Amino acid sequence: MSEARASTTAASPPTTWRTWGGTVTAQPTAVHTPASTAEVVDLVRGALERGERLRPVGSGHSFTPIAEPIDAHVRLDLMCGILAADLAAGSVTVAAGTPLHELSPALERIGLGMVNLGDIDRQSISGAVSTGTHGTGAGLTGLAGAVRGLTFVAGDGTVHRVHRDRDPDLVSLLAVGLGAYGIVTELELDVLPAYRLHAVERPEPLAAVLDDAEEIAAAHRHFEFYWFPHTDRVLTKRNDPAEDGAGTPLPRWREHLDDHLLSNVLFEGLNRLVTRLPGLAPRINQVSARALSRREFTDASHRVFCTRREVRFVESEYAIPRASLAPVLRELDAWIERSGEHIAFPVEVRFAAADDVALSTAYRRDSAYVAIHQYHRRHMSRYLAAFEAIVAEHDGRPHWGKLHTLDAERLGRLYPRLADARALRERLDPAGVFSNDYLDRVLG
Template sequence: MAAFRTQGRFTPGNGASAESNGRWSNTWTNWAGNVTSRPRSVETPSTPLALMRVLDRAIAQGETLRVVGAGHSFTPAAATNGVQISLDNFDQLESIVPIEGTNGEALVTVGAGIRLHVLNRVLAENGLAMPNLGDIDHQSIAGALGTGTHGTGAKLTGLAAQVRGMRILLASGDVVETSPTHNSQLFKAAQVSLGAIGIVLAVTMRCVPAFLLHARETPMALGQVLENLDGPGNFADSNDHFEFYWFPGTQGTLAKFNNRVEPGTKASTEDLNPAAALARSARFWVDDELLSNGLFQLTNSISARIPALTPPINVIASKALSAREYIAPSHEVFISPRRVRFVEMEYAIPREALKDTLQEFMTVANRKDLAVQFPIEVRFAAADDVWLSTAHERESAYIAVHQYQHSQYREYFEAAESIFRAVGGRPHWGKMHTLEHSDLDKLYPQLGEFTSLRSHYDPKGTFANFYTNQVFGKAN
């Protein structure tokens, strides 16, 4: 199997880069700290005109350009040693247009650099919300779309399938409006594109009326979760948003059921289950506390140094999990803090393959020598028609594997990856994997069309980097 080349090229912490040319400026590092690059220059334009000047100058000097959002990808998606562009100043709400014939849905156009937490606030102020979200809100909207970011919900799609329009600056210097009906091929290519088609200036999203979620989180035996994956309870189909975390080396999971409430229900951040609230005083929840707290940081750094301590630590962590139940605005339920830094790989596999794949994968994750410290996250998504969506034309389940940022992860990720690949798994574009263009070509029926459009609109590879060359092939 190929090694994790992205790691080899963009080495943690030492500033090495695939595109070393001896004229580096400041070092840029992604959130996880596993990708480092040295952009030649960093530009933060405030207007499309200023951005066009940056593009003209870069092209004249034969430089490549790459937009960085929040730098939350684990792959070198945003890394460059050419011109790094931040669109943080493109963060305004442009318009809200009600969609006729719907029950309060609207098309919301925002600047591409807006962070999801700002977008969520702006939407809430206007009585709107995103239909589904992932588990953090630090990303820029264009960055989240660029890698196919998703949440969980067997009847719901990832964010890119909610896009209804994109304004794009092409390598030619033209700014084009795209939508499913206008420049539709370009639109389809740009929905998930790693920035390889052009620079996204603004995005129009389909948003829904703001809604509350009834959140129920409960420790549950692994056997019970597996039985109900497609069995009697069919947790994924009978809940709006279902996911679970499993602790390697244990029989413990934390299952999360989030469901829309009946109209008229009030929010209640008080725990709806007082007995659980009482029991909770010495316990914690996996998302809001375990994955974000100092204790977890400490246990991870201990097990990174002494891997043999990982299994007993996992047993204690899984036993200390607590139930809770509350009602809150959707974005507050979806989003959790992530203060403990980690590296991550996530594959989308055909949903029907989930149970068998998980069982095979569990024998790997349970291996004591791999010292897996982080719980495994399992989520769901409906099929969509976005060309490079990981759920393209198939109902999908996602298996995410993490390891503390200072720990050994390669052997674990490689073993897991070969299991996910065997069932036609597609890697998250923003999370670690070893696949190359020739592998991905077999997984995405539209990848050929995507790369032809890319060659047409960016013939000189102005928007390419090491990673886009790896996954889409060389641009020129």
């Protein structure tokens, strides 16, 4: 079932590495592409001997410097595909380098589907799980909540296989692992029989949606909305399993019009315009929010979850208690109007159920997520500072892969198990083979 790809332990010549959002650039001394767990062991042992540091990296879609290398990068591009599937048990084992856009169609071909996904599928499964990537669904956890077991190579070159049936506490600590404990080579995940989703998207007033947000989220498998700053309008998205599989996908022309021409080509043009003339943002948002029309379609779950994001942006996202959602959005709205800041990118709101994953943003807390975005050519610092000040009052927990300024001291008050995570890191990576500045800042 897994794809055989050419094996090589040789390092590629260094080139500049850049995150998708352009937030971090680095010059790794080497880029290693092992093809097996044994080759990862050799790499780690070699690095230990030479006193080098290795940073596992996925597809570079984090906005934080979480995957920034001090010395070399390790990419698992050659470790890709489904290694085993147990349809009766609802589980699959996947190679850690598998990108989500390959994983979902491969699962569909054998009659399976991911329990939930975020809004794009360009990430690697290991990168997505390691930072606590999530989609939306009041009764559903993020991707790490679906982790049954992991195989990884620790900082001393030893191979570990952990499973939640045998050691739930260790899996809880390792799932959102930030790439701090080792290089994950395989993941066992909960999956569902392949399913189709019926999507209903429509514009609505912000106030009405905020009043009922928790009830709406509870009534649908997936509910999210995008609020257009400077307006009182939102675009809501409700996705539910399609009854008896009925319903049709969007016609090709409509998909092309909405998801390519409007969401990407036109939106890029508007953002370039707003970069030169920021004062146009409120008027553009008014027009965009009014121009959005209702659409309804049914498709394979992964095609409904994920869209194309071609307009480059930077993002920060915090998980907050659900009851804090309305106050946070109202305070953010008030700040935007008071500050004179012009924001053309919508604010995204999603939901997740409490989980038991130690470094998950939804650890033991039913959560709402608020994400702010800014076009990559515009400054984010004032907006980010105001947003962080607002969510701080509500015990907001930052997404590990999205911009935030918190350090271990503050994070320790938000994540009750941060000290356990730090102790585990010291045990599994005593020489700091996987360390970088970001990990030292957030874990201490």
